[in-house]
Amino acid sequence: MNTRSAALVADTGRRNEAAILNAAIHAFGTKGFNGASMRDVARGAGTSLSNLYNYFPSKSKLLAAAMRHANDELLLRVHTGVEQAGDDAPSRLREAVRAYVGFVVDHQVAMLVSTNEVRYLDPDDRTSLVVDRDATEATFERIITQGATEGSFRTPYTDDAARAILSAVGAIAGWYRADGPLSRGQLAEQYARFALALLEGPLPQ
Amino acid sequence: MNTRSAALVADTGRRNEAAILNAAIHAFGTKGFNGASMRDVARGAGTSLSNLYNYFPSKSKLLAAAMRHANDELLLRVHTGVEQAGDDAPSRLREAVRAYVGFVVDHQVAMLVSTNEVRYLDPDDRTSLVVDRDATEATFERIITQGATEGSFRTPYTDDAARAILSAVGAIAGWYRADGPLSRGQLAEQYARFALALLEGPLPQ
């Protein structure tokens, strides 16, 4: 069985909402927010143009809703990944990176939307979504600070290390191909090691 | 004196070409390729809409020309940075990263265009520009391979390390603010260390 990326948004209780959101993610991710039209989204969702406005009041609110679903799923994965890890910073960071990489691979286009299309949100939606993204970054920063205190991470630049790691991992969405040479697991392994090395922490073997 | 980012494109010999290219970089970088109009570019360049077509045959060819200037400058900086370094891989990589960070800080919006708007190019322009970008990446890969052979870089993942480093450095364009807490030099220093650490190479001190 091929575990191709399942749709990000599952049924929401409203008839076509999930289909619209998933079509929006696909359209915005492949053609960009301004390059994709509401007609594209409607076609992808298998419904009519005007019906989109029974679910979302505007194109940018639709983008905001789609991004919120993506961010929630990402934050959830990272948190549960960290919770299932041990207490020491290195293994917590390792699981956080693995969870993040997993999300990027499973929902590649959603990740592309999250990173590339933020600027097209209404100002209020943007600030509320930046808060969400910062929450993920803060999780990494907490782990790094913990590791620096414990002495396992010896980088002098704890503040910006999280940003560097998240940038590198997020960028995977721009080039990863499921039929490429790296499996999901190998990729996660690589980037977990990159992160630990960048933090000047302990490496396996 | 404030060393704000000078224009990327200097005089080209044609009357308004440089102004148009710089206006295009600014417009495409701040509003996105599809979000910025040719009228925006004309206004930014201080000329008329129709005059743009005396210089570039279409909007996407204008984007291609602007990106070519950006890539050329980036490649030039990295190459001269590497040439001025010593012979050992760590110091060569260090200078390559410093040059790259310098470009990102000096031409932040041009870097944003280069990374975010590639997909809007005509297919032939895109392939020729990806070749350009790959040339920069190849320079990093060569240094990393050299370091791995010499034994100074002990990462087992030489192939993808370059991509991880370049992703993190390129992403600086998305958040750096000249009036922030980090100077250009401090930032370059941090990322040079991040890169060396990620490669599991020798660190200063």
Next chain:
DNA sequence: GCACGACATGAACGAACGTTCTTACTTCGC
């Protein structure tokens, strides 16, 4: 001083866009 190419402009074109309007059909509590 004239012809020509480079440069410049305002007006206009057809197409595509986000959004709204009007009109239906379905579902379901009561």
Next chain:
DNA sequence: GCGAAGTAAGAACGTTCGTTCATGTCGTGC
């Protein structure tokens, strides 16, 4: 069985877009 809310679709709106066209100016080689 009825009204209200939710869902659906087609037609149309005003606007903006990339591009073209007709026309005009400027500088420069001959």
